[in-house]
Protein backbone atom coordinates (compact mmCIF):
# COMPACT_ATOMS: atom_id res chain seq x y z
CA UNK A 1 0.00 0.00 0.00
CA UNK A 2 1.26 3.49 -0.89
CA UNK A 3 1.95 5.40 2.30
CA UNK A 4 2.69 9.14 2.69
CA UNK A 5 6.26 9.65 3.81
CA UNK A 6 9.16 12.07 4.07
CA UNK A 7 12.23 11.33 1.95
CA UNK A 8 15.59 12.44 3.39
CA UNK A 9 19.25 11.57 2.90
CA UNK A 10 20.19 8.74 5.25
CA UNK A 11 22.61 10.94 7.26
CA UNK A 12 19.71 13.20 8.24
CA UNK A 13 17.48 10.27 9.19
CA UNK A 14 17.56 10.29 12.99
CA UNK A 15 17.24 14.07 13.27
CA UNK A 16 14.30 14.05 10.84
CA UNK A 17 12.59 11.19 12.64
CA UNK A 18 12.90 13.15 15.91
CA UNK A 19 11.52 16.33 14.32
CA UNK A 20 8.56 14.46 12.82
CA UNK A 21 7.90 12.70 16.14
CA UNK A 22 8.00 16.05 17.98
CA UNK A 23 5.57 17.50 15.42
CA UNK A 24 3.23 14.54 16.06
CA UNK A 25 3.22 13.38 12.42
CA UNK A 26 5.44 10.30 12.58
CA UNK A 27 3.44 7.16 11.73
CA UNK A 28 4.15 4.10 13.85
CA UNK A 29 2.02 1.89 11.65
CA UNK A 30 4.72 1.41 8.98
CA UNK A 31 8.41 0.66 8.92
CA UNK A 32 11.07 3.19 7.88
CA UNK A 33 12.73 2.00 4.66
CA UNK A 34 16.21 2.72 3.28
CA UNK A 35 16.77 2.76 -0.45
CA UNK A 36 19.92 3.96 -2.25
CA UNK A 37 20.99 6.52 0.34
CA UNK A 38 17.47 7.84 1.00
CA UNK A 39 15.32 7.12 4.03
CA UNK A 40 11.54 7.00 3.65
CA UNK A 41 9.93 7.90 6.96
CA UNK A 42 6.16 7.28 7.18
CA UNK A 43 3.92 10.15 8.31
CA UNK A 44 0.28 10.22 9.37
CA UNK A 45 -0.66 13.51 7.68
CA UNK A 46 1.49 14.93 4.85
CA UNK A 47 -0.19 18.35 5.14
CA UNK A 48 1.10 18.68 8.71
CA UNK A 49 4.72 17.91 7.85
CA UNK A 50 7.07 20.91 8.37
CA UNK A 51 7.65 22.64 5.04
CA UNK A 52 11.39 22.05 4.92
CA UNK A 53 10.81 18.33 4.28
CA UNK A 54 9.98 16.74 0.91
CA UNK A 55 6.90 14.52 1.09
CA UNK A 56 6.16 11.64 -1.27
CA UNK A 57 4.33 8.33 -1.27
CA UNK A 58 5.82 4.86 -1.32
CA UNK A 59 5.12 1.17 -0.57
CA UNK A 60 6.17 0.62 3.05
CA UNK A 61 5.79 -2.62 5.01
CA UNK A 62 3.51 -2.49 8.06
CA UNK A 63 5.35 -2.45 11.39
CA UNK A 64 5.34 -5.71 13.33
CA UNK A 65 3.74 -4.77 16.63
CA UNK A 66 4.61 -6.81 19.65
CA UNK A 67 1.81 -7.59 22.03
CA UNK A 68 2.94 -7.16 25.62
CA UNK A 69 1.18 -8.45 28.75
CA UNK A 70 0.30 -4.81 29.52
CA UNK A 71 -1.49 -4.51 26.16
CA UNK A 72 -3.68 -7.46 27.11
CA UNK A 73 -4.20 -6.54 30.76
CA UNK A 74 -4.63 -2.79 30.46
CA UNK A 75 -2.10 -2.25 33.28
CA UNK A 76 1.64 -2.75 33.64
CA UNK A 77 2.29 -5.85 35.75
CA UNK A 78 5.51 -6.20 37.73
CA UNK A 79 7.47 -8.98 36.03
CA UNK A 80 10.97 -10.35 36.19
CA UNK A 81 12.50 -12.45 33.48
CA UNK A 82 14.94 -15.31 33.95
CA UNK A 83 15.69 -17.07 30.67
CA UNK A 84 12.35 -18.32 29.37
CA UNK A 85 10.74 -18.18 32.82
CA UNK A 86 8.70 -15.14 33.87
CA UNK A 87 8.35 -14.37 37.56
CA UNK A 88 5.48 -12.44 39.11
CA UNK A 89 5.18 -11.35 42.71
CA UNK A 90 1.47 -11.27 43.54
CA UNK A 91 -0.29 -12.04 46.82
CA UNK A 92 -3.73 -12.13 45.28
CA UNK A 93 -4.21 -15.39 43.39
CA UNK A 94 -6.86 -14.21 40.87
CA UNK A 95 -4.64 -11.32 39.84
CA UNK A 96 -1.60 -13.64 39.63
CA UNK A 97 -3.55 -16.02 37.34
CA UNK A 98 -4.76 -13.14 35.19
CA UNK A 99 -1.19 -11.87 34.74
CA UNK A 100 0.14 -15.36 33.99
CA UNK A 101 -2.50 -15.88 31.33
CA UNK A 102 -1.63 -12.55 29.71
CA UNK A 103 2.09 -13.39 29.76
CA UNK A 104 1.47 -16.70 27.97
CA UNK A 105 -0.83 -15.02 25.45
CA UNK A 106 1.59 -12.16 24.76
CA UNK A 107 4.68 -12.17 22.53
CA UNK A 108 7.07 -12.62 25.46
CA UNK A 109 7.57 -16.30 24.50
CA UNK A 110 7.69 -17.49 28.08
CA UNK A 111 7.82 -21.22 28.76
CA UNK A 112 6.45 -20.86 32.27
CA UNK A 113 5.16 -18.26 34.71
CA UNK A 114 6.01 -18.57 38.40
CA UNK A 115 4.82 -16.75 41.49
CA UNK A 116 6.91 -16.37 44.62
CA UNK A 117 5.29 -18.65 47.19
CA UNK A 118 7.59 -17.99 50.15
CA UNK A 119 10.43 -15.77 51.24
CA UNK A 120 13.98 -16.92 50.59
CA UNK A 121 14.72 -19.27 53.45
CA UNK A 122 17.19 -21.55 55.18
CA UNK A 123 20.93 -21.91 54.75
CA UNK A 124 20.59 -22.68 51.04
CA UNK A 125 18.63 -19.44 50.41
CA UNK A 126 15.99 -21.11 48.21
CA UNK A 127 12.30 -20.17 48.08
CA UNK A 128 9.07 -22.01 47.22
CA UNK A 129 7.43 -21.33 43.85
CA UNK A 130 3.93 -21.69 42.53
CA UNK A 131 3.71 -22.62 38.84
CA UNK A 132 0.97 -20.35 37.46
CA UNK A 133 1.26 -21.34 33.81
CA UNK A 134 3.26 -23.74 31.75
CA UNK A 135 3.66 -23.75 27.98
CA UNK A 136 4.95 -26.35 25.60
CA UNK A 137 7.90 -28.11 27.19
CA UNK A 138 8.56 -30.79 24.61
CA UNK A 139 11.34 -28.93 22.78
CA UNK A 140 13.55 -28.47 25.87
CA UNK A 141 12.41 -31.17 28.32
CA UNK A 142 12.87 -29.02 31.42
CA UNK A 143 10.79 -28.58 34.52
CA UNK A 144 8.90 -25.24 34.64
CA UNK A 145 11.39 -23.93 37.24
CA UNK A 146 14.52 -24.80 35.27
CA UNK A 147 15.87 -22.35 32.70
CA UNK A 148 18.94 -21.01 30.95
CA UNK A 149 19.61 -17.39 31.87
CA UNK A 150 22.05 -15.17 29.99
CA UNK A 151 24.04 -12.44 31.73
CA UNK A 152 26.87 -10.34 30.26
CA UNK A 153 27.74 -12.95 27.65
CA UNK A 154 27.60 -16.00 29.93
CA UNK A 155 24.83 -18.55 30.25
CA UNK A 156 23.63 -20.21 33.40
CA UNK A 157 21.44 -23.28 33.64
CA UNK A 158 19.61 -23.31 36.96
CA UNK A 159 16.54 -24.61 38.70
CA UNK A 160 14.89 -21.98 40.89
CA UNK A 161 13.27 -24.76 42.86
CA UNK A 162 16.60 -25.96 44.22
CA UNK A 163 19.15 -23.12 44.00
CA UNK A 164 19.43 -19.40 44.72
CA UNK A 165 19.64 -17.02 41.78
CA UNK A 166 18.72 -13.37 41.34
CA UNK A 167 18.96 -11.58 37.98
CA UNK A 168 18.76 -8.27 39.87
CA UNK A 169 22.41 -8.62 40.87
CA UNK A 170 23.72 -8.75 37.30
CA UNK A 171 25.16 -5.21 37.27
CA UNK A 172 26.76 -5.70 40.67
CA UNK A 173 28.37 -8.97 39.65
CA UNK A 174 29.70 -7.29 36.53
CA UNK A 175 31.17 -4.46 38.64
CA UNK A 176 33.13 -6.97 40.72
CA UNK A 177 34.18 -9.23 37.87
CA UNK A 178 35.59 -6.29 35.90
CA UNK A 179 38.16 -5.75 38.66
CA UNK A 180 39.58 -9.28 38.35
CA UNK A 181 42.96 -9.70 36.65
CA UNK A 182 44.31 -12.77 34.79
CA UNK A 183 46.04 -15.38 37.01
CA UNK A 184 44.61 -14.01 40.25
CA UNK A 185 43.30 -16.50 42.79
CA UNK A 186 39.58 -15.84 43.26
CA UNK A 187 37.61 -17.69 45.92
CA UNK A 188 33.82 -17.44 45.84
CA UNK A 189 32.76 -18.54 49.33
CA UNK A 190 29.01 -18.77 48.50
CA UNK A 191 29.09 -19.46 44.79
CA UNK A 192 25.58 -20.70 43.90
CA UNK A 193 25.41 -21.73 40.23
CA UNK A 194 28.48 -19.61 39.42
CA UNK A 195 27.42 -16.10 38.34
CA UNK A 196 30.57 -14.58 39.92
CA UNK A 197 32.87 -17.58 39.56
CA UNK A 198 32.33 -18.31 35.87
CA UNK A 199 32.86 -14.76 34.54
CA UNK A 200 35.89 -14.51 36.88
CA UNK A 201 37.34 -17.62 35.25
CA UNK A 202 36.60 -16.13 31.83
CA UNK A 203 38.89 -13.23 32.77
CA UNK A 204 41.71 -15.71 33.25
CA UNK A 205 41.57 -16.09 37.03
CA UNK A 206 42.16 -19.35 38.88
CA UNK A 207 38.83 -19.82 40.68
CA UNK A 208 37.65 -21.90 43.63
CA UNK A 209 33.86 -21.92 44.00
CA UNK A 210 32.28 -23.29 47.16
CA UNK A 211 28.65 -23.84 48.09
CA UNK A 212 26.82 -25.83 50.73
CA UNK A 213 24.13 -26.67 48.20
CA UNK A 214 25.22 -29.77 46.27
CA UNK A 215 22.66 -29.13 43.53
CA UNK A 216 24.02 -25.61 43.02
CA UNK A 217 27.52 -27.04 42.65
CA UNK A 218 26.27 -29.57 40.09
CA UNK A 219 24.77 -26.69 38.09
CA UNK A 220 27.95 -24.67 38.55
CA UNK A 221 30.03 -27.51 37.04
CA UNK A 222 27.59 -27.79 34.14
CA UNK A 223 27.73 -23.99 33.69
CA UNK A 224 31.54 -23.98 33.75
CA UNK A 225 31.35 -26.49 30.90
CA UNK A 226 28.76 -24.47 28.97
CA UNK A 227 30.98 -21.39 29.23
CA UNK A 228 34.21 -23.28 28.45
CA UNK A 229 35.98 -22.45 31.72
CA UNK A 230 35.96 -25.85 33.48
CA UNK A 231 39.76 -25.99 33.49
CA UNK A 232 40.00 -22.78 35.53
CA UNK A 233 37.40 -23.64 38.20
CA UNK A 234 37.54 -25.98 41.16
CA UNK A 235 33.96 -26.44 42.39
CA UNK A 236 33.54 -27.74 45.93
CA UNK A 237 30.28 -28.76 47.62
CA UNK A 238 30.54 -28.14 51.34
CA UNK A 239 30.57 -25.69 54.21
CA UNK A 240 33.13 -22.97 53.50
CA UNK A 241 34.31 -23.15 57.13
CA UNK A 242 35.46 -26.73 56.51
CA UNK A 243 36.65 -26.26 52.93
CA UNK A 244 38.76 -23.25 54.04
CA UNK A 245 41.39 -25.47 55.69
CA UNK A 246 42.53 -26.51 52.16
CA UNK A 247 42.93 -22.92 50.94
CA UNK A 248 44.50 -21.01 53.83
CA UNK A 249 46.32 -17.88 52.64
CA UNK A 250 45.36 -18.68 49.03
CA UNK A 251 43.01 -15.90 47.88
CA UNK A 252 43.79 -12.63 46.08
CA UNK A 253 40.04 -11.91 45.95
CA UNK A 254 37.21 -13.24 48.07
CA UNK A 255 33.53 -12.95 47.17
CA UNK A 256 31.21 -13.17 50.18
CA UNK A 257 27.65 -13.00 48.88
CA UNK A 258 25.65 -14.25 51.85
CA UNK A 259 24.26 -10.91 52.98
CA UNK A 260 22.20 -11.87 56.01
CA UNK A 261 24.99 -13.70 57.80
CA UNK A 262 28.29 -12.65 56.22
CA UNK A 263 29.51 -11.43 59.62
CA UNK A 264 29.59 -15.07 60.79
CA UNK A 265 32.17 -15.86 58.11
CA UNK A 266 34.73 -13.05 58.42
CA UNK A 267 37.20 -15.16 60.43
CA UNK A 268 37.04 -17.78 57.66
CA UNK A 269 37.59 -15.04 55.06
CA UNK A 270 40.70 -13.86 56.92
CA UNK A 271 42.02 -17.46 57.00
CA UNK A 272 41.57 -17.65 53.23
CA UNK A 273 43.16 -14.27 52.48
CA UNK A 274 46.63 -14.13 50.97
CA UNK A 275 49.16 -11.43 51.84
CA UNK A 276 47.18 -8.95 49.77
CA UNK A 277 43.50 -9.69 49.24
CA UNK A 278 40.36 -7.78 48.24
CA UNK A 279 37.21 -8.84 50.00
CA UNK A 280 33.76 -8.21 48.48
CA UNK A 281 31.57 -8.26 51.55
CA UNK A 282 27.79 -8.18 50.96
CA UNK A 283 25.52 -7.09 53.75
CA UNK A 284 21.95 -6.02 54.45
CA UNK A 285 21.67 -3.21 56.97
CA UNK A 286 19.42 -0.37 58.08
CA UNK A 287 19.85 2.70 55.88
CA UNK A 288 20.88 4.79 58.89
CA UNK A 289 24.21 2.93 59.10
CA UNK A 290 24.58 0.56 56.16
CA UNK A 291 28.37 0.13 56.17
CA UNK A 292 29.45 0.46 59.83
CA UNK A 293 28.59 -3.06 61.08
CA UNK A 294 30.40 -4.77 58.19
CA UNK A 295 33.52 -2.63 58.57
CA UNK A 296 33.57 -3.31 62.30
CA UNK A 297 33.20 -7.08 61.77
CA UNK A 298 36.03 -7.14 59.22
CA UNK A 299 38.35 -4.99 61.35
CA UNK A 300 37.82 -7.09 64.44
CA UNK A 301 38.60 -10.31 62.53
CA UNK A 302 41.53 -9.03 60.45
CA UNK A 303 43.40 -6.53 62.65
CA UNK A 304 46.18 -6.40 63.71
CA UNK A 305 47.48 -9.15 61.40
CA UNK A 306 46.22 -7.21 58.38
CA UNK A 307 45.96 -3.55 57.55
CA UNK A 308 42.31 -2.98 56.59
CA UNK A 309 41.51 -0.45 53.84
CA UNK A 310 37.90 0.14 52.82
CA UNK A 311 38.21 0.90 49.10
CA UNK A 312 34.52 1.20 48.20
CA UNK A 313 31.26 1.55 50.09
CA UNK A 314 28.65 0.64 47.53
CA UNK A 315 24.84 0.48 47.72
CA UNK A 316 23.75 -2.44 45.53
CA UNK A 317 19.99 -1.92 45.84
CA UNK A 318 17.19 -1.16 48.21
CA UNK A 319 16.20 -4.42 49.89
CA UNK A 320 13.15 -3.44 51.95
CA UNK A 321 11.85 -0.18 53.44
CA UNK A 322 14.87 1.34 55.25
CA UNK A 323 17.02 -1.70 54.48
CA UNK A 324 19.86 -1.62 51.99
CA UNK A 325 21.80 -4.38 50.28
CA UNK A 326 25.38 -3.06 50.28
CA UNK A 327 28.85 -4.18 49.29
CA UNK A 328 32.13 -3.24 50.89
CA UNK A 329 35.27 -3.68 48.78
CA UNK A 330 37.94 -4.08 51.45
CA UNK A 331 41.67 -4.55 50.90
CA UNK A 332 43.52 -6.68 53.46
CA UNK A 333 47.29 -6.18 53.48
CA UNK A 334 49.33 -8.44 55.74
CA UNK A 335 51.52 -6.38 58.09
Ligand SMILES: C[S@@+](CC[C@H](N)C(=O)[O-])C[C@H]1O[C@@H](n2cnc3c(N)ncnc32)[C@H](O)[C@@H]1O
Nearest residue numbers: 123124164165190191192211212213239240257
Ligand atom coordinates in the same frame (compact mmCIF):
# COMPACT_ATOMS: atom_id res chain seq x y z
C1 LIG B 1 22.75 -15.46 48.43
S1 LIG B 1 23.24 -16.97 47.71
C2 LIG B 1 24.48 -16.39 46.56
C3 LIG B 1 24.76 -17.31 45.43
C4 LIG B 1 25.59 -16.69 44.30
N1 LIG B 1 26.78 -16.04 44.80
C5 LIG B 1 24.77 -15.74 43.48
O1 LIG B 1 25.06 -14.54 43.42
O2 LIG B 1 23.80 -16.19 42.84
C6 LIG B 1 24.20 -17.65 49.03
C7 LIG B 1 24.72 -19.07 48.78
O3 LIG B 1 25.50 -19.45 49.92
C8 LIG B 1 25.35 -20.83 50.13
N2 LIG B 1 25.77 -21.10 51.54
C9 LIG B 1 25.10 -20.84 52.68
N3 LIG B 1 25.83 -21.20 53.76
C10 LIG B 1 27.01 -21.67 53.27
C11 LIG B 1 28.19 -22.19 53.89
N4 LIG B 1 28.30 -22.30 55.21
N5 LIG B 1 29.22 -22.58 53.10
C12 LIG B 1 29.11 -22.48 51.74
N6 LIG B 1 28.02 -22.02 51.10
C13 LIG B 1 26.98 -21.61 51.85
C14 LIG B 1 23.88 -21.09 49.83
O4 LIG B 1 23.66 -22.43 49.50
C15 LIG B 1 23.64 -20.13 48.65
O5 LIG B 1 23.79 -20.79 47.41
